[in-house]
Amino acid sequence: MTTIHNLGFPRIGARRELKFALESYWKGASSRDELTALGAQLRQRHWQDQAGLDLVPVGDFSFYDQVLDMSFLLGNLPERVQGFHGDVLDNYFRVARGRSAQGTEDHSACCGGVAAGEMTKWFDTNYHYIVPEFNAATPFKLDAARLLAQLAEAQAQGVKAKPVIIGPVTYLAIGKAKDGSNKLALLERLLPVYAELLDTLAGQGVEWVQIDEPILVTELDADWQHAFNTAYHQLKACRVKLLLATYFGQLQENAYLAANLPVAGLHVDAINDREGVQPLINLLPTHKVLSLGVINGRNIWKTDLNATLDWLEPLAERLGERLWIAPSCSLLHVPVDLASEKKLDPEVKSWLAFALQKLDELRVLGKALRDGRDAVKAELAANAAALAARRASPRVHNPAVQAAVARSAAGLGRRESAYAQRAAKQAALLKLPAYPTTTIGSFPQTAEIRHARSEFKAGRLDYPGYQAAMRAEIARCVREQEALGLDVLVHGEAERNDMVEYFGEQLDGYAFSQFGWVQSYGSRCVKPPILFGDISRPQPMTVEWITYAQSLTAKPVKGMLTGPVTLLNWSFVRDDQPRSASCKQLALAIREEVLDLERAGVHVIQIDEAALREGLPLRKAQWPEYLDWAVESFRITANGVRDETQIHTHMCYSEFNDIIASIAGMDADVITIETSRSDMELLDAFDSFQYPNEIGPGVYDIHSPNIPTQERIVQLMQKAAERIPAARLWINPDCGLKTRQWAEVIPALSEMVAAAKTLRACM
Numbered sequence: 166m167t168t169i170h171n172l173g174f175p176r177i178g179a180r181r182e183l184k185f186a187l188e189s190y191w192k193g194a195s196s197r198d199e200l201t202a203l204g205a206q207l208r209q210r211h212w213q214d215q216a217g218l219d220l221v222p223v224g225d226f227s228f229y230d231q232v233l234d235m236s237f238l239l240g241n242l243p244e245r246v247q248g249f250h251g252d253v254l255d256n257y258f259r260v261a262r263g264r265s266a267q268g269t270e271d272h273s274a275c276c277g278g279v280a281a282g283e284m285t286k287w288f289d290t291n292y293h294y295i296v297p298e299f300n301a302a303t304p305f306k307l308d309a310a311r312l313l314a315q316l317a318e319a320q321a322q323g324v325k326a327k328p329v330i331i332g333p334v335t336y337l338a339i340g341k342a343k344d345g346s347n348k349l350a351l352l353e354r355l356l357p358v359y360a361e362l363l364d365t366l367a368g369q370g371v372e373w374v375q376i377d378e379p380i381l382v383t384e385l386d387a388d389w390q391h392a393f394n395t396a397y398h399q400l401k402a403c404r405v406k407l408l409l410a411t412y413f414g415q416l417q418e419n420a421y422l423a424a425n426l427p428v429a430g431l432h433v434d435a436i437n438d439r440e441g442v443q444p445l446i447n448l449l450p451t452h453k454v455l456s457l458g459v460i461n462g463r464n465i466w467k468t469d470l471n472a473t474l475d476w477l478e479p480l481a482e483r484l485g486e487r488l489w490i491a492p493s494c495s496l497l498h499v500p501v502d503l504a505s506e507k508k509l510d511p512e513v514k515s516w517l518a519f520a521l522q523k524l525d526e527l528r529v530l531g532k533a534l535r536d537g538r539d540a541v542k543a544e545l546a547a548n549a550a551a552l553a554a555r556r557a558s559p560r561v562h563n564p565a566v567q568a569a570v571a572r573s574a575a576g577l578g579r580r581e582s583a584y585a586q587r588a589a590k591q592a593a594l595l596k597l598p599a600y601p602t603t604t605i606g607s608f609p610q611t612a613e614i615r616h617a618r619s620e621f622k623a624g625r626l627d628y629p630g631y632q633a634a635m636r637a638e639i640a641r642c643v644r645e646q647e648a649l650g651l652d653v654l655v656h657g658e659a660e661r662n663d664m665v666e667y668f669g670e671q672l673d674g675y676a677f678s679q680f681g682w683v684q685s686y687g688s689r690c691v692k693p694p695i696l697f698g699d700i701s702r703p704q705p706m707t708v709e710w711i712t713y714a715q716s717l718t719a720k721p722v723k724g725m726l727t728g729p730v731t732l733l734n735w736s737f738v739r740d741d742q743p744r745s746a747s748c749k750q751l752a753l754a755i756r757e758e759v760l761d762l763e764r765a766g767v768h769v770i771q772i773d774e775a776a777l778r779e780g781l782p783l784r785k786a787q788w789p790e791y792l793d794w795a796v797e798s799f800r801i802t803a804n805g806v807r808d809e810t811q812i813h814t815h816m817c818y819s820e821f822n823d824i825i826a827s828i829a830g831m832d833a834d835v836i837t838i839e840t841s842r843s844d845m846e847l848l849d850a851f852d853s854f855q856y857p858n859e860i861g862p863g864v865y866d867i868h869s870p871n872i873p874t875q876e877r878i879v880q881l882m883q884k885a886a887e888r889i890p891a892a893r894l895w896i897n898p899d900c901g902l903k904t905r906q907w908a909e910v911i912p913a914l915s916e917m918v919a920a921a922k923t924l925r926a927c928m
């Protein structure tokens with residue numbers, strides 16, 4: 166009999182209940198008791214939603230982040246919050262979010278002034294965790310109260326509980342040694358705490374514990390591989406059975422190691438690594454459970470149940486009781502319930518599965534394996550029909566798009582001339598001063614803008630009324646920029662709710678959910694658009710707004726687009742063709758927009774690729790392939806223009822060392838990046854590569870309300886000029902200004918413009 170189980174459930178709630186409860190609590194509008202009661206209610210509901218599974222995750226619920234929970238469980242709190250007066254939950258939020266000394270929360274005055282924990286992406290997902298902090302002396306001490314309370318709750322509700330924790334090696338690997346010490350040296354001190362935890366769980370009647378070690382799908386050096394052996398040999402004596410869970414990728418060279426660790430079972434991602442399963446079975450000692458993740462925990466498509474059974478049945482035959490099945494990873498990364506969607510196109514909807522539907526699929530697979538396919542005949546037939554409809558749908562397959570892709574010539578991504586020639590022509594046309602100033606695109610999204618948009622969406626404001634409201638904002642934005650004395654202006658993006666959604670809504674091949682929220686960090690969620698079909702652009706998307714802005718000023722206005730790689734990486738994308746193919750279609754569609762802007766007289770066009778870096782595969786060996794097609798997609802989008810048209814790109818991150826050659830390969834005339842917090846040090850990557858084109862290193866952090874000073878900006882630019890010739894430097898903020906107030910933006914930008922004037926005067 167095949168065991169069916171789940172690795173984790175989305176905690177945010179089908180209606181984002183947790184988000185609203187957290188934000189209300191943080192504001193002081195509701196009590197701690199109300200918040201904890203809501204938590205209990207969500208856990209109870211989510212366990213009910215998982216009824217019928219043989220094992221259900223416990224401990225996957227979190228008020229902020231499962232990695233931070235793990236740090237608390239192990240007693241590993243950053244030094245700066247130790248000895249805090251007050252409640253554990255408050256201390257927890259203090260680590261997560263930081264706390265100001267001036268705040269109104271309890272103990273702000275005595276224990277405030279604390280920086281938030283650093284956040285970073287959880288493997289290749291869009292989920293951000295709070296980075297565990299270590300130093301050579303970090304002590305660990307078990308604090309299992311939270312986990313035990315959830316376990317007791319689950320057991321009281323009759324849940325077949327499988328506690329979920331992060332394994333010791335992954336926990337160390339994803340943390341940061343603040344003093345530069347060797348994190349692995351902490352393993353010895355860490356393991357007894359894990360052992361104590363596992364024995365405590367055994368004492369509570371737990372049979373299986375899921376211990377997540379996703380770091381096994383990345384390249385590990387010998388020390389880290391060795392750490393796995395050390396760790397699991399030491400934990401072997403514990404009285405629970407361990408299911409070692411890996412996900413998000415392929416074990417590859419770590420397969421032998423993973424198969425032979427002394428644990429009772431191994432979970433692998435059979436979506437990302439179906440080919441690895443057979444060889445793994447041959448390696449796996451015959452007493453071990455093999456859990457196969459056969460339902461994609463990272464996308465929103467229905468599983469092909471019949472095809473999955475074709476593959477699973479012989480394995481079930483061979484493995485018998487040892488076969489378990491589950492989603493590929495925690496369902497944290499998908500929305501909760503497709504049934505909530507009332508506005509989604511019914512045809513597209515019929516192809517989708519969110520978390521609850523994925524669990525239904527799991528139950529069907531389990532039943533088919535147990536009782537034969539006939540026992541779930543109707544479900545299998547309905548699934549086959551939905552998949553067949555999707556495969557045949559003209560909504561998915563657009564011959565015109567496919568013909569355009571097939572026709573697209575190899576030279577499509579090349580500019581007419583090299584940068585040096587282009588730069589001369591652009592200089593002659595644009596006549597910009599040295600150290601030209603610009604911004605990244607968005608200006609404050611004011612309450613009036615949001616109001617006009619929601620009225621328009623609700624049908625209470627007609628298009629002419631909406632257009633007039635947006636034009637008024639654009640006019641204001643242009644006026645302010647002229648008054649500030651900026652050199653290359655923008656229209657301010659008033660009409661955009663979101664840099665991906667705005668384009669997705671206007672492209673054919675995209676659909677939008679109402680409640681398809683996925684946790685990004687803490688109470689923050691994103692609602693990725695659904696790229697379901699061949700992509701085409703029925704009509705221009707931005708030309709009207711940009712040309713209106715240009716009509717108001719003699720200064721150049723920069724057209725503003727989101728690039729193909731970012732559109733792809735921030736969407737749920739098709740699983741019926743490679744990501745590269747979807748990206749190329751996006752590239753061709755956005756290219757048309759670029760050419761339309763050029764035709765309309767726009768001389769500067771920015772194509773944002775904020776998410777290019779985050780699409781990098783987990784394994785470095787796979788980077789070149791990704792970078793090749795990602796860069797080529799950008800080039801197809803950007804490089805159809807004449808020499809005189811200046812292409813900008815923007816990337817808001819600060820790690821370029823390992824991808825600088827690809828960044829240069831994009832061949833944008835100007836790239837603007839985030840640098841202010843790194844004190845211009847990240848320009849070293851550009852310097853040592855001898856990056857040939859122009860760069861705008863961000864001179865102030867737009868995430869902070871602080872107003873930068875002219876002196877500081879001059880100082881930063883001087884540092885920049887030590888690395889990049891001044892003639893190729895621009896001055897701009899780190900990123901867009903949409904989250905700021907006008908009252909912050911005006912003084913900040915005037916300092917910036919003043920700094921440019923000072924720098925020009927010293928030339």
Ligand code: GLN
Nearest residue numbers: 605606607773775817901
């Ligand atoms: N043009 C966008 C803006 O200014 C870029 C945002 C981003 O890169 N995240 O808002």
Ligand code: ZN
Nearest residue numbers: 816817900901
């Ligand atoms: Zn940015």
